[in-house]
Amino acid sequence: MTAEPLLVPHPDAGVLARAVAARLITALVDGQAERGEASVVLTGGGIGIALLRAVRTSPAFDVVDWSRVDVWWGDERFVAADSPDRNERQAREALLDHLPVDPARIFPMGHPREPAADDAAALKAATVAAAQYAELLASRAAPGTNLPVFDVVLLGLGPDGHVASLFPNLPGVMSTEAVVAVGNSPKPPPVRISLTLATIQSARQVWVIVAGEEKAQAVAAAFAGAGPIEVPATGAVGRERTLWLADRAAASRLPTAR
Numbered sequence: 001m002t003a004e005p006l007l008v009p010h011p012d013a014g015v016l017a018r019a020v021a022a023r024l025i026t027a028l029v030d031g032q033a034e035r036g037e038a039s040v041v042l043t044g045g046g047i048g049i050a051l052l053r054a055v056r057t058s059p060a061f062d063v064v065d066w067s068r069v070d071v072w073w074g075d076e077r078f079v080a081a082d083s084p085d086r087n088e089r090q091a092r093e094a095l096l097d098h099l100p101v102d103p104a105r106i107f108p109m110g111h112p113r114e115p116a117a118d119d120a121a122a123l124k125a126a127t128v129a130a131a132q133y134a135e136l137l138a139s140r141a142a143p144g145t146n147l148p149v150f151d152v153v154l155l156g157l158g159p160d161g162h163v164a165s166l167f168p169n170l171p172g173v174m175s176t177e178a179v180v181a182v183g184n185s186p187k188p189p190p191v192r193i194s195l196t197l198a199t200i201q202s203a204r205q206v207w208v209i210v211a212g213e214e215k216a217q218a219v220a221a222a223f224a225g226a227g228p229i230e231v232p233a234t235g236a237v238g239r240e241r242t243l244w245l246a247d248r249a250a251a252s253r254l255p256t257a258r
């Protein structure tokens with residue numbers, strides 16, 4: 001295995017979702033065989049939720065002991081707990097509500113406790129929630145460390161090269177904190193919470209999952225040597241393995257694309 005990013009092509013988005021679901025099931029089973037438990041960091045976005053649905057309908061889904069899986073989020077839209085926009089809610093509907101998970105091992109990011117008076121107040125509340133998530137991460141880390149070693153971090157890719165809620169040229173990209181609040185996300189909603197690249201890099205495996213022609217330019221820029229300030233996804237690397245799992249359209253602007 002290598003942490004050097006490796007692009008794995010897939011014919012289309014449907015096959016991609018099913019293939020990543022199979023890969024995820026295998027990674028969790030392997031983690032449980034080796035360490036007795038496993039962990040995954042979920043992503044929002046179209047392909048991120050589609051792959052959760054594909055896990056649910058996979059014939060192999062019950063090979064995983066879901067009661068021994070820690071579930072984290074890479075980012076969250078800072079909106080009301082019952083908002084359909086929340087990544088947590090979408091993940092629960094797509095998969096988690098249908099599995100025998102241990103509720104004590106599901107770690108959603110925070111949400112506003114009350115409607116904020118303005119964007120500044122919302123950012124302030126998100127900053128508190130981000131710090132609380134960092135504490136939660138530390139509470140599940142090995143003694144002497146601040147972060148758990150995630151088995152797999154799942155990330156969608158934005159057309160601008162963002163992953164989680166780390167956007168090009170915004171301060172969150174280079175943050176050395178574990179978790180950041182984002183107050184001016186170019187992708188709605190504007191206020192978000194995100195793991196930082198430093199935290200994502202603590203994972204054994206990082207998978208950037210990308211479908212669609214509108215992502216092709218960002219994929220090409222990443223593999224042409226762009227840095228994380230310009231294309232944040234390039235900073236999302238795992239300790240053992242970094243995979244870019246792409247459909248044909250997303251990989252179409254790579255020099256080797258056929």
Ligand SMILES: O=C(O)[C@H](O)[C@@H](O)[C@H](O)[C@H](O)COP(=O)(O)O
Pocket residue numbers: 043044045046047048075076077087155156157158162163164165187
């Ligand atoms: O909460 C979010 O919006 C995300 O976590 C974000 O990083 C997403 O994964 C990408 O924007 C890709 O989203 P799509 O797959 O919908 O394009």
